[in-house]
Amino acid sequence: MSDSADHPLLEVRNLVTRFSTQEGDLIAVDGISFDIERGQRFGIVGESGSGKSATLWSIIGLIDPPGSVVADRISFDGVDMLGMSREERRRIRGSRIGFVMQDPLAALSPVFTVGEQIAETIRCHESVSRSEAKRRAIEILDSVGIPDAAERVRTYPHELSGGMRQRVAIAIALACNPALVIADEPTTALDVTIQAQVLELLEELCKERGVAVLVVTHDLGVIGRFADHVAVMYAGRIVEQGPTEQLLRSPRHPYTEALLVSQPRLDSERRAELPAIPGAPPNLLRRTPGCAFQPRCHRSNGRERCCEDDPVLHAVEAEHASACHFSDELGEIGAASRDG
Amino acid sequence: MTAEVLLSVTNLTKHFPGRGGTVRAVDNVSFSISRGETLALVGESGSGKSTTARLVLRLLEATSGAVEFDGVDVLHAGRAELRTLRRQMQIVFQDPYASLDPVHRVEKALMEPFAIHGIGSRHEQRASVASLLERVGLDPAMGRRFPSEFSGGQRQRIAIARAIALEPSLVVCDEPVSALDVSIQAQVLNLLRRLQIDLGLTYLFISHDLSVVRHIADRVAVMYLGEIVELADCDAFFSNPRHPYSLSLLSAVPHPDPVVERSRDRIVLRGDLPSPSNPPSGCRFRTRCWKAEDICATQPPLLAADARGHAVACHFPEGTTRASGSGL
Amino acid sequence: MLRVILRRLGWVLVTLAAVATFTFFLTFLLPQDVARTIAGDKVSEAEVERVRQELGLNDSPAIQYVRYMGRVARLDFGYSFVNRQPVGEIIAERLPRTISLAAVAIIFQLVVGIGLGLATAARANGVLDRTTLSWAVLMISLPTFWLGLILLYVFAFELGWFPLGGADSFSAIVLPAITLGIAGAAWYSRVVRQAASETLASDFVKELRAKGLPRRTILFKHVLRASLSPVLTMMAIDFGFFLGGAVLVETVYAWPGLGLTSYQAIETGDTPLLMACVIVGSAFVLILNLAADLVRTVIDPRVRLG
Ligand SMILES: Nc1ncnc2c1ncn2[C@@H]1O[C@H](COP(=O)(O)OP(=O)(O)O)[C@@H](O)[C@H]1O
Ligand SMILES: Nc1ncnc2c1ncn2[C@@H]1O[C@H](COP(=O)(O)OP(=O)(O)O)[C@@H](O)[C@H]1O
Ligand code: SF4
Ligand SMILES: [Mg+2]
Numbered sequence: 008m009s010d011s012a013d014h015p016l017l018e019v020r021n022l023v024t025r026f027s028t029q030e031g032d033l034i035a036v037d038g039i040s041f042d043i044e045r046g047q048r049f050g051i052v053g054e055s056g057s058g059k060s061a062t063l064w065s066i067i068g069l070i071d072p073p074g075s076v077v078a079d080r081i082s083f084d085g086v087d088m089l090g091m092s093r094e095e096r097r098r099i100r101g102s103r104i105g106f107v108m109q110d111p112l113a114a115l116s117p118v119f120t121v122g123e124q125i126a127e128t129i130r131c132h133e134s135v136s137r138s139e140a141k142r143r144a145i146e147i148l149d150s151v152g153i154p155d156a157a158e159r160v161r162t163y164p165h166e167l168s169g170g171m172r173q174r175v176a177i178a179i180a181l182a183c184n185p186a187l188v189i190a191d192e193p194t195t196a197l198d199v200t201i202q203a204q205v206l207e208l209l210e211e212l213c214k215e216r217g218v219a220v221l222v223v224t225h226d227l228g229v230i231g232r233f234a235d236h237v238a239v240m241y242a243g244r245i246v247e248q249g250p251t252e253q254l255l256r257s258p259r260h261p262y263t264e265a266l267l268v269s270q271p272r273l274d275s276e277r278r279a280e281l282p283a284i285p286g287a288p289p290n291l292l293r294r295t296p297g298c299a300f301q302p303r304c305h306r307s308n309g310r311e312r313c314c315e316d317d318p319v320l321h322a323v324e325a326e327h328a329s330a331c332h333f334s335d336e337l338g339e340i341g342a343a344s345r346d347g
Numbered sequence: 348m349t350a351e352v353l354l355s356v357t358n359l360t361k362h363f364p365g366r367g368g369t370v371r372a373v374d375n376v377s378f379s380i381s382r383g384e385t386l387a388l389v390g391e392s393g394s395g396k397s398t399t400a401r402l403v404l405r406l407l408e409a410t411s412g413a414v415e416f417d418g419v420d421v422l423h424a425g426r427a428e429l430r431t432l433r434r435q436m437q438i439v440f441q442d443p444y445a446s447l448d449p450v451h452r453v454e455k456a457l458m459e460p461f462a463i464h465g466i467g468s469r470h471e472q473r474a475s476v477a478s479l480l481e482r483v484g485l486d487p488a489m490g491r492r493f494p495s496e497f498s499g500g501q502r503q504r505i506a507i508a509r510a511i512a513l514e515p516s517l518v519v520c521d522e523p524v525s526a527l528d529v530s531i532q533a534q535v536l537n538l539l540r541r542l543q544i545d546l547g548l549t550y551l552f553i554s555h556d557l558s559v560v561r562h563i564a565d566r567v568a569v570m571y572l573g574e575i576v577e578l579a580d581c582d583a584f585f586s587n588p589r590h591p592y593s594l595s596l597l598s599a600v601p602h603p604d605p606v607v608e609r610s611r612d613r614i615v616l617r618g619d620l621p622s623p624s625n626p627p628s629g630c631r632f633r634t635r636c637w638k639a640e641d642i643c644a645t646q647p648p649l650l651a652a653d654a655r656g657h658a659v660a661c662h663f664p665e666g667t668t669r670a671s672g673s674g675l
Numbered sequence: 676m677l678r679v680i681l682r683r684l685g686w687v688l689v690t691l692a693a694v695a696t697f698t699f700f701l702t703f704l705l706p707q708d709v710a711r712t713i714a715g716d717k718v719s720e721a722e723v724e725r726v727r728q729e730l731g732l733n734d735s736p737a738i739q740y741v742r743y744m745g746r747v748a749r750l751d752f753g754y755s756f757v758n759r760q761p762v763g764e765i766i767a768e769r770l771p772r773t774i775s776l777a778a779v780a781i782i783f784q785l786v787v788g789i790g791l792g793l794a795t796a797a798r799a800n801g802v803l804d805r806t807t808l809s810w811a812v813l814m815i816s817l818p819t820f821w822l823g824l825i826l827l828y829v830f831a832f833e834l835g836w837f838p839l840g841g842a843d844s845f846s847a848i849v850l851p852a853i854t855l856g857i858a859g860a861a862w863y864s865r866v867v868r869q870a871a872s873e874t875l876a877s878d879f880v881k882e883l884r885a886k887g888l889p890r891r892t893i894l895f896k897h898v899l900r901a902s903l904s905p906v907l908t909m910m911a912i913d914f915g916f917f918l919g920g921a922v923l924v925e926t927v928y929a930w931p932g933l934g935l936t937s938y939q940a941i942e943t944g945d946t947p948l949l950m951a952c953v954i955v956g957s958a959f960v961l962i963l964n965l966a967a968d969l970v971r972t973v974i975d976p977r978v979r980l981g
């Protein structure tokens with residue numbers, strides 16, 4: 008294994024994912040780059056269709072034709088994943104990188120018991136006996152907070168509640184002690200009280216096992232609650248990126264800012280009209296020149312640069328980057344802009 | 348406040364027979380809504396919100412209880428009466444993709460309510476559709492298109508247009524923004540708010556999202572396993588929630604500001620919603636409640652209001668001492 | 676579970692009784708003088724009347740019915756009109772032939788159908804996929820009878836690889852089994868392909884890939900199992916039909932099983948034998964249907980026996 012000090016756990020450089028469709032090439036992910044450090048809790052936030060899932064599937068090499076992935080670099084633990092053979096990449100999936108999907112009922116096989124599904128993962132990556140795999144399955148179920156784990160290994164997914172199923176999915180992701188767990192909207196299908204449980208569980212796992220977690224969500228609340236670093240995606244690009252606290256308290260991109268103020272919150276002042284974002288996300292098949300957010304942007308005011316020049320992600324502060332020409336015009340969301 | 352009561356629901360109950368025993372989806376639920384008001388029904392999925400809505404609209408027959416709408420006994424209304432009632436009570440569903448027939452032009456979907464009730468000539472119906480589309484913020488020319496050509500937010504606008512077509516007095520909104528993208532939710536909430544003011548609508552607004560509820564509701568009813576456990580004015584509820592379940596719901600909503608998030612007292616409930624076919628004895632929440640004592644297992648707490656009309660069904664509600672000392 | 680099975684078995688018996696009743700009354704509608712058939716054309720009317728008396732054919736239909744059902748309940752199907760052998764004996768002699776033919780045909784059908792189904796699902800729209808599609812369409816539209824004759828002509832008559840008929844050698848089973856199973860194999864391959872393609876596109880296969888399972892494990896363990904349920908139901912039903920008597924195939928190949936027996940029974944107007952064939956055949960169809968449902972509950976724990 009390579010020296011862990013000098014490179015991040017996951018390095019993504021200029022990732023482009025496209026799907027060829029009947030209506031033409033759809034660029035789902037348009038040249039994004041980011042790093043995830045060991046043990047970090049990294050969040051990607053964006054509305055549906057912004058390319059979050061495509062990014063995740065690209066990283067683990069599971070984009071199927073008609074999709075294609077190109078990147079300058081996708082490296083995991085210092086090893087280039089793009090240059091790997093299919094077989095080498097398969098061996099990383101499930102062992103070094105665990106994956107949790109949005110809907111645990113759809114993601115788990117209906118015809119095998121929970122224990123069989125965990126044991127299967129272990130046995131496909133490590134040469135251990137059936138009984139040893141089963142013992143570890145019980146242990147891991149116990150560690151994700153499933154009561155009576157020794158009994159529950161024998162149940163089928165449909166016999167469990169939604170929250171329990173998501174815990175099982177997390178158990179599968181953790182089965183081989185990965186360094187990175189990728190979770191695609193892990194709480195979207197769950198009720199708030201169960202969401203709180205699952206987020207707490209993921210947080211504990213990070214702390215206790217030192218696992219890095221990449222969480223994708225459309226909910227800024229989940230980001231604020233869970234992530235220490237965040238990337239905001241819009242129309243296939245990262246439009247803003249930075250430490251969570253800094254980014255959410257003083258966003259430097261109008262999209263982030265608008266998302267923050269347009270959503271009602273438990274502590275915002277109640278008012279008749281929410282400052283909604285007008286319009287809808289752009290059609291990815293027909294990219295227009297200039298900033299993709301321009302038609303909906305409250306800061307652009309039709310300025311020429313927004314309509315003509317593609318804004319690039321640039322540093323606005325240490326570790327904090329924005330892809331807005333006028334990022335300097337944005338500052339802390341004070342009481343004024345947040346509440347009135 | 349002595350506003351006129353538009354809808355009053357008394358001891359409404361719905362039991363579904365099932366394999367694993369009777370599912371008590373809605374159990375002895377009572378509330379009323381004044382004209383022009385928004386009552387929000389909140390709770391986890393499976394708590395009986397949608398069933399309550401369907402009972403009120405009589406899309407489902409109740410097991411027992413009473414629903415009175417504008418002086419009419421809804422549960423015993425005859426065919427003709429029901430027809431009139433249906434004009435005055437409308438519903439908007441969560442999934443805008445399922446609620447519109449994909450093979451009909453939007454115009455046709457919107458003309459349907461007029462056609463069913465035989466209102467106006469075809470020409471007049473067309474004109475009404477155009478003004479409806481405008482009213483919900485869509486281009487009237489879009490009526491010629493098919494549902495598949497619209498985004499989720501636009502479809503929800505169309506569903507709303509259809510609901511308000513016959514100028515109802517009550518609109519039930521069953522999770523109207525839950526399926527929409529975050530950047531679209533605010534648009535639809537604004538639209539609902541404006542229509543309420545313009546048309547004097549009364550809303551029964553169902554949601555699991557407390558931030559949305561706080562924004563839109565005048566009063567809040569919290570449901571748990573088929574029962575209402577807390578019912579209060581919006582401000583009172585959010586500033587001074589009294590049922591432990593309400594507290595835990597509020598604390599589970601994550602906040603986008605990490606600083607705020609860190610400083611909050613977090614209550615993370617253990618376990619899941621128990622089975623509605625075999626609810627716990629006494630207080631149904633007791634299996635997940637951190638305040639539960641022996642009495643909670645034996646004595647079902649009654650929904651009791653304090654002097655200000657803040658009702659809670661708990662043996663040990665929060666903040667009992669200050670105002671009136673009632674509730675215990 | 677046991678209760679449900681017993682209840683379902685009860686229904687099988689009720690249905691069989693209905694079938695027996697139905698076939699019994701059908702014999703009254705046939706324009707056939709049974710006594711004359713048995714006695715032969717050349718005997719006197721008095722002799723025919725004696726046979727009629729002996730068989731109780733002069734009694735009222737109600738009495739005949741009760742007597743008949745009583746015997747069927749004891750699995751006593753009477754004597755063949757043609758050679759006066761007990762029908763039970765004839766069936767017992769022919770049944771093993773039919774079982775072996777049905778079993779070989781079903782195995783052929785399953786192995787070929789599932790194999791091709793998985794292979795074509797794994798490479799949708801490839802050459803194999805398109806070839807099996809045309810084959811399936813052809814097989815499903817081609818009458819079994821014709822196909823049997825063609826195979827018989829080419830492989831037995833012209834090439835002489837297989838015997839022309841009968842059940843004397845082991846190789847004799849090959850052609851009838853293929854003829855019987857080939858349409859089903861084509862049909863199964865499409866059903867499996869459909870189910871397997873859906874499974875391959877589903878979230879749970881994505882999850883399996885994300886877990887790092889090798890492709891063949893995904894295909895042969897998970898996709899196969901998820902696609903098996905519709906085929907197993909169909910298989911049990913087909914097996915029931917094959918056992919009930921593949922009349923055309925057995926006739927073409929002179930395979931001495933239940934099918935050929937029923938055909939001969941129709942030809943000779945051997946009513947007791949025909950009725951026995953129908954009842955035994957129906958029993959197989961019904962019992963295997965029940966078996967199919969049982970198997971489904973084992974394969975997919977979400978399915979409950981109702
Ligand atoms: N298999 C596919 N074929 C064609 N287009 C796809 C496919 N998968 C995703 N897309 C498109 O890529 C874009 C990004 O999708 P996705 O990554 O799933 O977004 P998100 O996860 O942020 O909701 C969307 O416009 C979607 O329609
Ligand atoms: N038609 C039905 N038959 C049986 N049970 C039902 C039916 N509809 C709803 N239920 C049950 O009633 C309970 C309440 O459901 P619902 O009203 O849909 O809850 P909510 O809208 O709060 O999520 C659930 O346990 C649900 O399974
Ligand atoms: S570049 Fe212009 S349009 Fe884009 S976000 Fe900045 S101000 Fe808005
Ligand atoms: Mg996604």
Ligand SMILES: [Mg+2]
Pocket residue numbers: 396397398
């Ligand atoms: Mg509902």
